[in-house]
Amino acid sequence: MTRTFIIIGGGIGGLSAAIRLAAQGHQVTIIEQNEAVGGKMSEISAGGFRWDTGPSVITMRPVFDELFQCAGKELRDYLTLLPVDPLTRYFWDDGAQLDASRMPHIMLQRLREFAGDEDAQGYMRYLQYAKRIHDITGSVFIYNDPPTVWRVARTPLKDIPAVDPLRTMSEAIESFVISPKLRQMLERFATYVGASPFSAPATLNVIAHVELSGGVWYPQGGTYSIARALEKLARELGIKIITGCHADEITVESHKVTGVRAGGMFFPADAVIANVDVATVYERLLPQSAFNPRRLGRLADAELSSSGFVLLLGVEGTHDQLTHHNILFSADYPREFADIFERGIPPDDPTIYIAITSKTDTSHAPEGCENWFVMVNAPAANDRFDWGLQGDAYRSHILEMLARRGLDIRSKIKVEKQLTPLDFEARTGARHGAIYGLSSNNRLNALRRPHNRAPDIRGLYFAGGTTHPGGGVPMVILSGKVAAKLALEGLEDG
Ligand SMILES: Cc1cc2nc3c(=O)[nH]c(=O)nc-3n(C[C@H](O)[C@H](O)[C@H](O)COP(=O)(O)OP(=O)(O)OC[C@H]3O[C@@H](n4cnc5c(N)ncnc54)[C@H](O)[C@@H]3O)c2cc1C
Known part of the structure; x- marks a missing residue:
């Protein structure tokens, strides 16, 4: 029997769930607030440069293969995943270097x-x-x-x-x-x-x-090629993708989901899969009368993962000492994590990650230039650091740190964009900009992570980084698999 599913959010977890349901002949609609699908996986171009703004390290290739196979397709017909070698080039402040x-x-x-x-x-x-x-x-x-x-x-x-x-x-x-x-x-x-x-x-x-x-895989064209490939497959399977449409409410009657209100319309559904931060679903999308407020309290108080501060730099010149993925380690690692998780501030001496896709895809930067994605780990947004007031000074600090490590690019930056935890929150709904959902700084958190099936509302399921099995691109693909499976089982059980 054909069932109707609404997926709120066209992130990778939402696309994964949608593809699995449509592959089994069900009617699926994705409602995405942004103009494009992908969520944290996104891209920007400016001044002849192109950058991925989110994930850059892709692992667990079999998870991607399996997603295409569940729809009777082969990944290679949609996406080229190139092995990356070296996996990463590591640099230490005394000049030591190692290629993994x-x-x-x-x-x-x-x-x-x-x-x-x-x-x-x-x-x-x-x-x-x-x-x-x-x-x-x-x-x-x-x-x-x-x-x-x-x-x-x-x-x-x-x-x-x-x-x-x-x-x-x-x-x-x-x-x-x-x-x-x-x-x-x-x-x-x-x-x-x-x-x-x-x-x-x-x-x-x-x-x-x-x-x-x-191993690590580079999707030819940039990481966003993954979102593009999943969108193509979804459309081929007949999934309706509505972009630029914010879901306002998941409607519930007698503790059972009935549909979704979005963009002034009502979309009836047999089941809803929310590819949205689970706490945000309870806080903003569900009628407050539909659940026990203590559940929201527990979700909202859970410790969050780290976020990040990203500089997208169009850099003049080429830097042969760097490869596709590079890590410049801080001198005091315990202090770096204490800054992030105990003091709640971006680290004074951060480990700096630089991804340069133009090393592999030369079209991502004008000739003789490189597209640098520079990222440092930072706490999820809080009141101890004001990105609006202090962000520019921190940006200068990162460029100064790079200069001290022999990478003085300050006079070579032709184009620049910044992404702070506040931007990740605004663009994707990630609570306080936490990139990987809930914190894993505790041995019990794998058991405490919100389940993919809402315990209190029939027909409501979750896919994405804040539910099982956690954050990261392959993991959210798996979360979509689990959510789709549970949703189908739930309907069979009536
Ligand atoms: C800077 C950065 C670097 C990263 N690096 C890596 C990496 O190297 N490797 C890796 O594997 N992972 C990495 N990640 C993590 C990875 O990107 C995420 O875990 C994954 O993409 C999250 O997918 P998701 O399914 O949880 O959905 P999300 O990406 O969170 O998408 C959720 C979607 O729901 C939409 N939405 C939310 N609310 C509504 C609403 N009310 N109505 C309609 N739509 C709504 C949002 O617009 C968004 O499109 C990185 C993330 C960031 C930000």
Whole structure:
């Protein structure tokens, strides 16, 4: 029987859910407030330069392949994913440099020269450890329905130490490698979910496995090509995509969803999937009489992931010392995360990430120029730092830090745009601009993450970074898969 689904939000999680439902013959409409789909995955062009404004590191390729396959299609007919090598070029302030490779024999050789044989062997053991976490936890925490205490409790006793839930990421890393630089390189993966390696559970070392063993992919044309490809597939499947239309209300009768009011119209629905921050759904889209206010209180008070400060720079000249993905590490990593999560301010000495897609796609910058995406981690917006008043000074500070690291581009900037946590909030509805939804700085947060099915309103489901399994492009694709599956099961159950 054909059912009618409304998806609020055309982010990657919303598109993933919509494609899966339409592929099974259902009628699906996406309502997106912006003029284009993609949400945090977005692009900007100016002065002959082109930048992605959101994600740049794409991992977990099988998740993308599976999304196209569920609609009977092949990814290669929609999108070209190129392997990136080196994965990332790392720089330290004493001049040390390391290119990460996913090829074990290459990495082993590089690490022997960089940190000595003991650490090279320790790194290999670390990768095996991270793979084992993936093998054990993948089916419970990543690839299926949200974890339940019951399913977690069924983890065989012998496997629990391997999941490493009691140490922090950094404590586990210290047990494998000695070099502070190599430790910092591995600790960095906590930032992929907007967390601190000094608080997040060691289980999250699984992220290093995904990138260092699985590789990084560059979608030809820029990351936004992913959104474009999913939109093309969605339209082919008959999904109606309404852009420039803000959803104002999810209508509810007797604790059951009836539809969505948006742009002055009413869209009736058998079920609604909100690709919107879960707390925002309760705060702004649901009638307050439809749920217990304590639920909103709990959602609104949950600790958020980090946000970021981004400079999009059109830079004159080419910089051979840089590659596609570059990381310039701060000198004091614990202090950087204390600034973000304890003091609530952008770090004084930040680790600086620079992505330059024109290294791979020369059309992204005029000849002899480069398109720099410069990002530093920053706290979700709060009252301790005023981006309106202090943002420009912080921007100058970042450029000064780059100059100190031998990258003085201050006189070479031809075009510039800035994105602060406030911009991420305004453009995508991300609460306080938190990029990855809820914080992972706590070992229980995987169990506390809002479920993809609303517990109190029948027919309401969630996809996206604030629900299971979490933030990041492949993860929100999986959240769309879970939301679509639960929505269909819910209708079968009546
Ligand atoms: C600067 C930055 C860098 C990042 N880097 C990476 C990276 O390198 N790798 C990676 O994997 N991930 C990265 N991420 C995270 C990744 O982009 C997100 O986790 C993912 O794209 C979020 O998808 P989502 O499904 O949660 O939807 P979102 O992107 O949050 O989209 C939600 C959509 O809903 C729409 N919407 C909200 N409310 C309404 C309403 N009331 N009516 C209609 N529409 C509405 C919004 O306009 C938006 O389009 C980065 C994010 C940012 C911002």
